[in-house]
Amino acid sequence: MPSELARAVKLVVLDVDGVMTDGGIYYGVSPSGETVELKRFEITDGLGVNLMQRAGIEVAIVTGRRSEVVAMRARELGIEEVHQDPAAEKLPIVRGILQRRNIDWGAVAFLSDDLADMPVLARAALPVAVANAVPEICSVARWRTTRPGGAGAVREFAEALLKARGDWTKVVEEYLEEREERADGSA
Ligand SMILES: [Mg+2]
Structure with a gap:
């Protein structure tokens, strides 16, 4: 990932189905007859989001x-x-x-798997295709994950982005120090 592009990123937009999840939607029915919809999220993606936020990057879900x-x-x-x-x-x-946060398209990364995201991807400075993305998305992407959605794609992107910016070591150390302090406090 080009470091100049990575350093410009202020907003990372995540699609959900097929990016934060494997695209599967689980339907069920509660005892009272209500339809229940479930999705499976990947735990390692969560820390990836946290580390990007620590680096001052806004993370959004659309x-x-x-x-x-x-x-x-x-x-x-x-x-x-x-x-x-x-x-x-x-x-x-x-x-x-972008308007609310006073950010321009040159500072936007967008993680996508399918065609509905195309109008946004075409404008984002850093369009990213997850490993399971359709060919049209892959062809406009400037970076691709090797991991599919719901299996660490967001974490992989977060790590690559933060490393390209030179932020990775700092945010990981900060995270680990916080854990250490908390552990000390509870000892
Ligand atoms: Mg999707």
Whole structure:
């Protein structure tokens, strides 16, 4: 990943299905007859998000499906910009984030797997295709993960981005020191 491009990134936008998950949607029915929708998130991606946030990067979620589990996962990760739009109008959503945060397209990375993301990818300075992305997404991507969505793609990207920026060692040390202090405090 080119370090100049990586250093310019202020906003990382994550798609959910096929990027933060393997794309599988589990349907079930509660005892009271309500439909329940479940997704499986990858735990190592969570620390990847945390490390990017530590480096001062805003991480956002923009998805074309509405699901309570996405809101739950976002809260867990401290992600404020969570947008679930069933119409999958991702471009106006990302434009809104950029306006609110005073960020331009030259500072945007977007992780994608499928065609609905194309209008955003075409504008983002760092379009990223996960390993399971469709060929059209791969062809416009400037970087590709070797791991598929839901199996560490976000973590792999976070590590590559932070290493290319020269931030990796610092944020990992900071994270480990915090863990150490907490362990001392509870001893
Ligand atoms: Mg997707």
